[in-house]
Amino acid sequence: MRAAHRYFSLLSRFHRDDSGNIAIIFALALLPILTFVGSAIDYSMAVRAKAKLSASIDAALLAATGYTAMRGSTSDAKTAATNMFNGQMAAHNLSANSLSIDINDSVSARTVTGTATVVVKTAFMYMFGYPTMTVSASSSASASFPTYMDFYVVLDNSPSQGLGATTADMTTLQNATSDKCAFACHDTYTSSSKKTLQTNSYYSIAKKKGVTMRIDVVRSATQSMTDTATASQVVSNQYRMAVYSMGSDCGSVGLSTIASLSSSMSSVKSSIGSLDLMTIPYSGYNNDMCTDFDGILAAADKAIPAQGDGSQSNPQKWLFFVSDGVADYYYPSTCSKTTVSGGRCQEPLNTATCTSLKARGIKIAVLYTTYLAITNNSWYTTYIAPWRSSIGDIMKSCASPGYYYEVDSSGSIGSALNALFQQAIASAHLTK
Structure with missing residues (x-):
């Protein structure tokens, strides 16, 4: 009987002792904290990639409506826009997943629209089943033809x-x-x-x-x-x-x-x-x-x-x-x-x-x-x-x-x- 009493006494003291709770709680919270911080880092990378993508598509559309391009055909303008986009993306160390440029000429003006996407690899979110993030950017530009x-x-x-x-x-x-x-x-x-x-x-x-x-x-x-x-x-x-x-x-x-x-x-x-x-x-x-x-x-x-x-x-x-x-x-x-x-x-x-x-x-x-x-x-x-x-x-x-x-x-x-x-x-x- 005395041995059983001592056993239950020790168990009761362990139950009342809370001096290790902080470590346990921190351990349990560490995973979501790391997840949040990692997601923020991945999101920040995606935002920077989107900014570079937007700058590249803007440069492409300006190339299609620039002085030289406005003198040429829509096919020439599209080629100029594509080359400008690819050059800008290479300078940013990015590779586009897709690019669409549409050029419409009327008698008086040229209207150009463009959309592009890029795939960004994640640094943390891949652990949760998201190895990549896809970001997109679109833009439009127009320019009047000179009146002859x-x-x-x-x-x-x-x-x-x-x-x-x-x-x-x-x-x-x-x-x-x-x-x-x-x-x-x-x-x-x-x-x-x-x-x-x-x-x-x-x-x-x-x-x-x-x-x-x-x-x-x-x-x-x-x-x-x-x-x-x-x-x-x-x-x-x-x-x-x-x-x-x-x-x-x-x-x-x-x-x-x-x-x-x-x-x-x-x-x-x-x-x-x-x-x-x-x-x-x-x-x-x-x-x-x-x-x-x-x-x-x-x-x-x-x-x-x-x-x-x-x-x-x-x-x-x-x-x-x-x-x-x-x-x-x-x-x-x-x-x-x-x-x-x-x-x-x-x-x-x-x-x-x-x-x-x-x-x-x-x-x-x-x-x-x-x-x-x-x-x-x-x-x-x-x-x-x-x-x-x-x-x-x-x-x-x-x-x-x-x-x-x-x-x-x-x-x-x-x-x-x-x-x-x-x-x-x-x-x-x-x-x-």
């Missing part, structure tokens, strides 16, 4: 553009001519009966006196516009330009090519250098009817193809028209003003062809070089002055809304023409 544009520039080089560019130039020319004429008429012969070369025409006098004519300013301004086109293009050959005059001689008035449609702005600029005032065989030839706006604009309408969507293969079409807005031609039955000398018509621009062009979707930019008032000139006072104030409004109605400038100072013609060009390319939008 063709500019058809019609320049008024009729005799009225021989007007002195400024009031001072007009006065200089009037003081140097016997009949106080402010126009530097470019006569080539002295008369119809005597085909003697004119050596002292008003054009020659203007040159000798250093008079700047409107045609000189228009020439310089148009050349400056080609420089603006070169500096503004996003890609090579984005802009093309063709330049026309109203003919080199009053005897053959009609749309005359100064520079054929070309993307070489340097060549166009060089060709514009040949633009000059229309010549007149002799004073009073054809009753001075040398400004045929109706025929010129109708010919331009035929020369300009159908409006394009702005793609490289089908550029947008623009007509730029620079003129002082006064027609002087044989319009015996359609003249809006009283005809003189058996059908000679002096009137503001007839906008019928402008309306026709705009109906075709062609954008028209108009630069009106203000028809300056001429003092001490009976012809101007009788035939132009009564309606001169209406010229600007009529020229504006020819232009597409928002693409009209009027300048009455020769020094502003270049700035205005460049402003029109910049406005056209800045607000360009693609039509389908």
Whole structure:
């Protein structure tokens, strides 16, 4: 009995003794603690891998929408994107499990989407049946295609553009001519009966006196516009330009090519250098009817193809028209003003062809070089002055809304023409 009593006494003391519980509890808790810490480490590795994966897919999509890729096909862009992705992943010491890149091109823009996954090996979670973790990343990017544009520039080089560019130039020319004429008429012969070369025409006098004519300013301004086109293009050959005059001689008035449609702005600029005032065989030839706006604009309408969507293969079409807005031609039955000398018509621009062009979707930019008032000139006072104030409004109605400038100072013609060009390319939008 005494032995049994001692046994139960020892058992009771062991039951009441709790001095080892901390070690036991710690041992029991150690496993979930290690599991939590290990899972956190594995998760942190996965987060870092996802960040590198995201950076790689972002770089890939940027490669597909970059300057070079936007010039090529979707197949080329996809190849560039894939190569960029693989290169980035290699730099991060990662190997992708999957990669999907989709490229969709519309007329105006390219949209690229991409998704990729990578498998990350775990350091701790494999002990619990999770040897790997799969992380994914996706991204998208878009970029607009450059708008390709063709500019058809019609320049008024009729005799009225021989007007002195400024009031001072007009006065200089009037003081140097016997009949106080402010126009530097470019006569080539002295008369119809005597085909003697004119050596002292008003054009020659203007040159000798250093008079700047409107045609000189228009020439310089148009050349400056080609420089603006070169500096503004996003890609090579984005802009093309063709330049026309109203003919080199009053005897053959009609749309005359100064520079054929070309993307070489340097060549166009060089060709514009040949633009000059229309010549007149002799004073009073054809009753001075040398400004045929109706025929010129109708010919331009035929020369300009159908409006394009702005793609490289089908550029947008623009007509730029620079003129002082006064027609002087044989319009015996359609003249809006009283005809003189058996059908000679002096009137503001007839906008019928402008309306026709705009109906075709062609954008028209108009630069009106203000028809300056001429003092001490009976012809101007009788035939132009009564309606001169209406010229600007009529020229504006020819232009597409928002693409009209009027300048009455020769020094502003270049700035205005460049402003029109910049406005056209800045607000360009693609039509389908």
